[in-house]
Amino acid sequence: MERGDFEASLGRHYIAMFEATPNVMLKPTESWRESLLDHRVMDLFFTIGDREADLIVEARKLCMSSEACVFCQLPMGRSSVPLELFEGVYVVHRKIREDSDMAQDSLQCLAQLASMHGPIFPDENAQVTYLAHLVEGLLNMINGIEIEDSEAVGIANIISNLISTFPRSVLTALPSELFGSFVNCLTLLTCSFGRSAALEEVLDKDDMVYMEAYDKLLESWLTLVQEDEHFPRGCFIQPAVQVFNSYIQCHLAAPDGTRNLTANGVSSHEEEEINELQEDDRELFSDQLASIGMLGRIAADHCIPLLTGLLEDRVTRLHGQLQRHQQHLMSTSDTDTGDRIVLDELYEDIHWIILVSGYLLADDPQGETPLIPSEVMEYSIKHSTEVDINTTLQLLGSPGEKPTSIPGCLTNVECLGMCPAEPATRAAALPGPQPWRQAMLQHYSSHIIQLEPGQRRLLSAVLRTSEVESRATRASLTQLLSPQMGKDIVWFLRRWAKTYLLVDEKLYGQISMPLSTAFGPDTEGAQWIVGYLLDKVINNLSVWSSEPELANDTVELLVTLVERRERANIVVQCENWWSLAKQFASRSPPLHMLSSAVQRTLMKALVLGGFAHMDSDTKQQYWAEVLHPLQQRFLNLINQENFAQICQEEVVKQEIVATLEALCGIAEATQIDNVASLFSFLMDFLSNCIGLMEVYRNSPETINLIIEVFVEVAHKQICYLGETKSMKLYEVCLMLLQVYSKNNLGRKRLDVAGEEEQYQDLLLIMELLTNLLSKEFIDFSDSDEVFRGQEQSSGGGRAVSAADVVLYGVNIVLPLMSQDLLKFPSLCNQYYKLITFICEIFPEKIPQLPEDLFKSLMCSLELGMTTMSSEISQLCLEALSPLAEQCAKTQEKDTPLFIATQHFLKLVFDMLVLQKHNTEMTVAAGEALYTLVCLHQRDAVIYQRLAEAFNGLTASSTPPTLDRKQKVAFLKSLEEFVANVNIYEMQGAIVFFPHSDSSMKMSDSDDEEPRLSAETLAALQEFYTESGRTGGSVRGDPFSVGAVEEDWRMSQFWYSEETAARLAEEVLQQAGEHGRIACVSAPSVYQKLKQLESSRSQRASTVLLEFDRRFAVYGEEFVFYDYNNPLCLPEGLLPQTFDVVIADPPYLSEECLSKVALTVQYLTKDKILLCTGATMEEHAGKLLNLKICSYLPKHNHNLANEFRCYVNYNSTLLS
């Protein structure tokens, strides 16, 4: 067991983590140095090669433990040892790489070694030496082998760990030759993985290993080049060019690229059905594209002209192709243009070029205004001298003028005006490629011409693409166009506009002259491009109304144009904008055909535009045309005398729905400087909406939309609202909740098979409550500053507080939530978010909740902690601390909350120490545990036991207090504690089978079973017995039914006194004197039996098989039982040894019953008494040959399902 001991001391914790998540970073503490100074480790390691037979086994061990070997040797300054060690691992890897499982292990081991950091390194030199050996070994290995598919990810992991772990200073301290070859190797590897990934896509493989590896490597590049100032200047340019080129190559069609080419050069072209749920490439590959974009910037001198050239070429070809199609259309009446393959190939090329360009030129436009990347700025400055600014301005300043009339321009532009779409002129509308190209060049991006190879030439190329598209739509060729390309174009323009349009010079240390003169504030260039973009938007909205995603991207571009005041100021000067606004306000075609989401965003844009700078008359006129028609129509409609009669008519409903959608859009447009007017405007509607709740109570979609308006208003506005305004909002929300609750009274939600969207209203209500609560976290209101001068202070009167509204809402929501509903992820998340918020913000309100509500809240917390995803568990754990603090504050014991926290203390302790838990949760669980321990320390016994069990966890002898310093110290030692005492596998043995010796024995197999010291075990066990006794889970007479409370999450429903007694009598009678009875999942019968037993002479021995470990208080008669493992029973339970078995399967399903039946048949000599739902009659007969009894068992709480007993013997229950 020498090795076993060694491994036991070697951080089982790390091994466990290692197995769970392969990419755990190694951060060994200093103490590893001394504790692991053991030469046997090295001996073990170096004997590997000799014993071929053991090689594989040893290699596995090695992979688990070698991390430790390094720690112990390195600090000794024996720098040759790590080198040997790496060689060893690399050698091992080469030997075992045929066995892919083994190879995985050894690569993971290397990846771990590559992530080593922390105090194990005494100084930077040690780190440099270590890294040098690591890299050298890696290069040797990679160069010496041909990489297998299964190795790709492992190798990528090693590199990725290495780059993200070691500080730049260590990387640069490597010998430059070594570093050079490392970068070189990385480059080659990236390109090669990229190609293989593309191949995987063509073959449509399920397991995209190269794609994963490629992603990893690209990510590593991003990390590397983001801090490139540490490296010799320009050292990444060549690699960047290579990686960039290979990416482009993989995404272009032949002959330039290799897209869709299989390994032997055969092109595959398949049209597959793509559904709406599939993500767009720009999202799907956003990480890749971001890395490639970054690399493109590094090598801007190469990449920008490359992209520009490619795009210009493709657009010219596209134009020619469209023309050919058009001529074909004109010459034949045949509408089917047949071969679209050429077009599709072009579209796909353009698609990728635009995506890469977008990522290269600008960062993700989410949130704040992104800055122009410094590399692009430098590039532009570098080339600024080549630009003829005068020509540029002249051209831009006279968009209406023919470029020919300006000196320096020489080509024909006859076709640049608007092209009528009549068939006769179509041919003229699309001029030949060459003249057209020149015309385009000069007109739409005139300032750029050939003189200027700057980044804006890339923009101009995209603008040309956009123009080709627009022209084709005018020439009625929309059918031939690609909506995908349309999306790409507006996406690019939006990204570009966010960053470049009206650049704020103050944000930059240096600015490129051409950039600021072309698109800066107060330039004609900016005006021109805004006008152009607006035209594009309007054209798209009418031409592409049938493509929801494209329309959506288009309105997003519009929002970008108006969300910054500077841009909006230009936008509102355009006539187009006003006609768009009018058109939309009157709901006239084609805008009314847009999807509701698009209409909503359009409304948002129109409202945002309204806050641009205009003189007051104009502004008034604007609002009169945009918002007032909405209000007017709505009021006219609902105030109609016969509204009650016509309200269900389709037309009326549509009008109402359109209004509600618009309201959501208006709320979305909220910004800090417009909240005052928008809030007042929306409030008028909100009270009317409550009336509509009544009218449309039978139309769930409308109800949802109404609630959504409230959700949006709360979401967007509450953080800006001052006290009085918030109060108003709380009031209307409260009214809404009241109506909602009234309408939901008695509403049945039993349809378990229902779809998630049926519960949309519930989700929205919870969202609303959460939004209202969020004010406690995010509050920008400066005591009503934004409303100053608008309102008088509110008169006395009792104000509605957020707490009141939210708790009222919770009162409504909680009873509607059921365990089944928690299966829907969105509902589940929202629900837990809400209850955690409540616990955190209003802990003082929790004890005041009505009993039922309180109970279900506690149940929910427990359920969330123990059975949900780690994210939910974490939320629940976070909710515990404030609850415990609340208890501590009130100093009252024996309140339900106090008792609940006791229970949680045990649960959290369980979770941390005894169960296989997620390491991410240690902090949250630790915090909760700490507060709970603080609270319950008065309970001296528990505290003492805990203290012993923790074994130095709370090192100081002072009792824990609620201060931060102690908490942090506690968390730190807890982490170590958990790492060292990972005893989850022992749980069953320690706590619940104290009598069973066999389960305590450790097997001598190769599995390293973690174990605890005898003292710790004893302490833990005592702790459990103690907390079991005092923990409040069993009260009064331990054998009375209900001594242990029902727990619905375990599907526990106790029988009524009468039923329990009747069933107990029955089994006692059937068992006979000294008979043996087994109660399977029927604890209340067991409890009754024990009661009866004490009051009479008749003796029977009874065993309770039960999943709920709270019943472990019944000592040896309790046997843990999980129906999922029906025959996993302690050795003591011999087959066919029970005179009668009574079973109550926890669930009404065939699956559950058939498993329980296995247990029952195993245990019983013959007699079976089964209690379950009436619906199970058929299965009960089939599985166990049982007959249904006429006796009707009753429960303490009425169950919705009819319940019955079944027997296989002659019983009085039958009649």
Add this chain to the structure above:
Amino acid sequence: MGDLDTDFTSGDAGASLTFPMQCSALRKNGFVVLKGRPCKIVEMSTSKTGKHGHAKVHMVGIDIFTGKKNEDICPSTHNMDVPNIKRLDYQLVGITDGYLSLLKDNGDLREDLKLPEGDLGKEIESKFDSGDEFLVSVLAAMGEECPIAIKPMST
């Protein structure tokens, strides 16, 4: 279902039975004509053939009269027919030979609607027999009319 215009006998003469709407503008829970029958849309999804293809809309509708399921898939630019649907409530004043006698708002009587088959018909009959006063909701679309629900009298 044959030519729908020919059996157009009642309802608002002059008002068109359907109006066209671009497929993409249709909404779930809205109405559309599928396979010649007025349907309520219960499912809608879009897809496209190939990355650069145009959107197609897949619709599943439930026949508002028969409850039968109809499906259709068409390019999202196509115009679909949307039925003009009217829902009217009449007071039931009698049942003769399997026909309902319904009182219009203006006091006229109409007796051209059959007592529906199935549960609704039975419910109408039994409620009427027991002397209850109630309204019958009649749905009219594309020249077809059918009682679809009963409502208590609003007082």
